Amino acid sequence: MLRTEINELLTQTGPGTPMGELFRRYWQPVLLAEELPENDCPPVRAKILSERLIAFRDSEGRYGLMDEFCAHRGVSLWFARNEQGGLRCPYHGWKYDVTGQAIEVPSEPETSNFCANVKLKSYPMVKLGDVLWAYLGDPEKQPPLPEWEFVTVPEGHAFTSKRLQECNWLQALEGGIDSSHVSFLHSGNLDSDPLFKGSKGNQYNKGDLKPFFEVVDYEGGLLIGARRNAEENHYYWRVTPWVLPNFTMVPPRGDHPVHGHFWVPIDDEHCWAYSFDYHPTRHLTDVEVAAMRAGMGVHSENDAAYRPVANKDNDYLMDREAQRRGETFSGIRGIALQDSSIQESMGPIVDRTKERLVATDAGIIKARQKLRKSALALQEGVEPVGNRPQDQKVRSVAIVLPADQAFVEGIGEAMIAKPGVPQTTV
């Protein structure tokens, strides 16, 4: 249970808010690379952290991310022409380069210095993996580029999708670090989803509905261990890393690709779920990629604006018969939409003054504490954690350990992402 003011602190990420300032210290996914597929392609609206921005790719392939509206009279640059090294407003032809700098104001004399003084607010944006990343914070505090394993594995090892989620980012994150709901919400999918099925871990998952949680501090965030009964004198541990503020990975299953998420605030009532799959040591197979594209695993079937086809307007195409028969536990098709439906059903921003947490919510409780502490510390000038390469080179782990071994010991270096070394999985 949270007090109202803490719920607001954690959920509000607009400019000037404590959590908004914290988010602005990290590189964040802002678009899929496929949204700007070629030089001089159409610009794309990109709202993030309650800021309305326009993203584009210029004639030389440089990426730009800047204020959506022309400095002159406020026209949306979504209507702009992307041509010859810049975005040209269709109203009076003002033209901007990828830094937001005005480079042409046709009505002004060519000798004029007018342009030099017109610059739109802009942010650096880079492509890493299948994602375009932006940094919206103080340029002097800009961290090194992201080194998450899913963007550094060789070409063909990773797949990333995104989908709109119509609730606050924190509701989504809390679902992501909650390893206990898999035994319920997703239980019908463990044996049928081609990207989940066939692992021995699933048997442990379904065999023990009372996982014990152990959450340990980790330099970039938390390691959340969920312990379930395995063979005699052994435990099955699923270890979920959470890196501040909004990165998490699902523990692996067999030789399936590993997956994880970023939940990026659009505004306080919407977020993007960026969901990735990768394999450290091999290409994704055609069958795997086809399943991901079809909305299986952690992905979803979306419309052209990345809104899921099954959404709150159609009650997520709830199939009560499938629910009754137990094909899916919740009646919603697909793991991603099962999560979305549940999280969105709480309302745009859930009222956490009314919740009633239990032991299996330990990860959620600690993550909230750490987020709050980091946001408040930042106001005192304490730099947040999670930006160093070693904070990001992290993996989820699924492992069977002797009953008397602490999971942090047992996993050894399994949680450290190492090129060419396969994930530790059951």
Add this chain to the structure above:
Amino acid sequence: MLRTEINELLTQTGPGTPMGELFRRYWQPVLLAEELPENDCPPVRAKILSERLIAFRDSEGRYGLMDEFCAHRGVSLWFARNEQGGLRCPYHGWKYDVTGQAIEVPSEPETSNFCANVKLKSYPMVKLGDVLWAYLGDPEKQPPLPEWEFVTVPEGHAFTSKRLQECNWLQALEGGIDSSHVSFLHSGNLDSDPLFKGSKGNQYNKGDLKPFFEVVDYEGGLLIGARRNAEENHYYWRVTPWVLPNFTMVPPRGDHPVHGHFWVPIDDEHCWAYSFDYHPTRHLTDVEVAAMRAGMGVHSENDAAYRPVANKDNDYLMDREAQRRGETFSGIRGIALQDSSIQESMGPIVDRTKERLVATDAGIIKARQKLRKSALALQEGVEPVGNRPQDQKVRSVAIVLPADQAFVEGIGEAMIAKPGVPQTTV
């Protein structure tokens, strides 16, 4: 004309408001029985008096009505599984019985007493007739079960439907107790609607557009008499009973089934019209029921969510040619939608500071006074009227009386519902 603060007092029915507290002292229709057709059927969202509730029917046929959201993390229990004696949240498997009591929290040790302390707000809900009734008030003040005649006649004698009305409940009630508009708004239907036509009363209705109103106090509310000219030295009286807070009946026509309504606040800008038809002494005929199902009489043709097919988004399928030709006076098809269209056109909550009432509004004026007085008296501890069986065993009456006879005398016991005795009708 009302002052703003009185308009607000009468129209606001959320928790803690004076009218809201008054409503909470009565059993109210909350669903049609057909919405929970069998044991373990899907749960149904039921918002009433601005409270978001979930209704379900368990494996043994017991009805439950409780807070829509899981006590744990706030998931909507609309997504729940209805199985083996309770509603199970799909997120982490918390399970509730029909009283809102948690009966299983799978993550907790079986020996734990945790469940016992988790209980959702819940209300009693019972099936009477075709309707599920709920009582949302203080359990210690719970009145006896409803005894309205339409729910106590033998099986096959009654039919009930519901439809969404997109305005405050009071606008709808005021239409219901306003016996003068029938000569205008519904005049085109008196001769054509199979559930209205062919009665001699219709001739009186259409022959005298200046009814005289006499409103008399009655223990459960009001008896509103509308007097029109009949044969020499005689008057045709239509007597509409109103029982607090939101029950009313239309005076009968010939041997047609008698009908009436409840207008139940969903929130301050929406209400459900529950509309019933019954005959005290005979089965409804197949032809009658077919007409009701087809949206004739006081019923309407609705979509699966009980919203009328003709609604404000499509201007109620207004047919200007039918209006011009006089087939329907208003151009809207069907009596129910004629009422809805007019009442909704006033806006979600009509501004009663601007109205201009006349003598034919006497019933409306007295009903408002009585509602206001009852709501304020309740705050002083005075119990409201309308809950005793004798308050509810009431009928509407249509009768021709000698010119010198007061209607309350003339109707004798005709307004008292007596099993096996036919309605008094012209």
Add this chain to the structure above:
Amino acid sequence: MLRTEINELLTQTGPGTPMGELFRRYWQPVLLAEELPENDCPPVRAKILSERLIAFRDSEGRYGLMDEFCAHRGVSLWFARNEQGGLRCPYHGWKYDVTGQAIEVPSEPETSNFCANVKLKSYPMVKLGDVLWAYLGDPEKQPPLPEWEFVTVPEGHAFTSKRLQECNWLQALEGGIDSSHVSFLHSGNLDSDPLFKGSKGNQYNKGDLKPFFEVVDYEGGLLIGARRNAEENHYYWRVTPWVLPNFTMVPPRGDHPVHGHFWVPIDDEHCWAYSFDYHPTRHLTDVEVAAMRAGMGVHSENDAAYRPVANKDNDYLMDREAQRRGETFSGIRGIALQDSSIQESMGPIVDRTKERLVATDAGIIKARQKLRKSALALQEGVEPVGNRPQDQKVRSVAIVLPADQAFVEGIGEAMIAKPGVPQTTV
């Protein structure tokens, strides 16, 4: 750049606001005549200056414009029957004539004087040209009827359309008096639109992207001159008249019909664009009228409610390929929608504290000053300008003048509308 309070002053036109009171001193277009095509036709909702009104045409062809809601209980008179000299509310039959006077309250005794005291707020409405004009201000200050040339030319010389614009009226007006954007936003249409193409002026327009603006006071408003290079020692001048508060005309092209606009506030976030074409000395040709009806020139293709088929919900059917190829500069089809898309993209009410004006915005700056001054002066009792016939008998001009001649001298009386005298055009 404007301060917030000035932006609010200029953009708010509801009852009692300074700009609202200014607007109420002028005859304004409120409907197209085609919306009330015959006696006793259906009434039409007409919201203007944030007032919800109902317009109708009675059995004798008189026009009425009055409060949308019945004085009795607030029913929308859109549902009324238009019959035998008045609008009859369908609820209880109250009937109003075109002045808003109640002429029948059927429930009242025929000898009653009740009617005489019931009168809806109403405004004079007259047909001039293809437009119905209303005056919403103090009756004692009612100006003479409009004498704009497009409503006084002979039958067949003019064509008027309207379209919904989903932004504040001032954004639209500012586009109308901004003669510099034509070289960009509409450049692709100058050679292809049948109502624009083929004029020599277009070559000057496209050949000089740095027009010089000269704005001079004129008794009814402003004359905004945009000067572009022409042949040696000559300038091409386009002169746009603006008459307070919301009339403007586009400078002509060759022998094409001349066009212009009124932007009439519906409420603070919507306006109607009334767009006209006329030729002072000849009939419009069938080809021209067909092009106008098809949405070319300053007109648009609309749905039955006059909302453009290409609108913000479908991103104005943006064609990125046409944009890339330069067929249209902005990718939006049609001059009218090019303007709408740009202006609406700024948001419902653009934040003028953030704009950055330049020399070519001279007309906009002066118009704002004049509007503000007039609104404030009116509060001091100073009557506004623009209502005299000579203020309205005005034309736009396109002319080539020697380089050393001031445009106000050069145009002589070309800006004065004179029956039978053709426009001055290049």
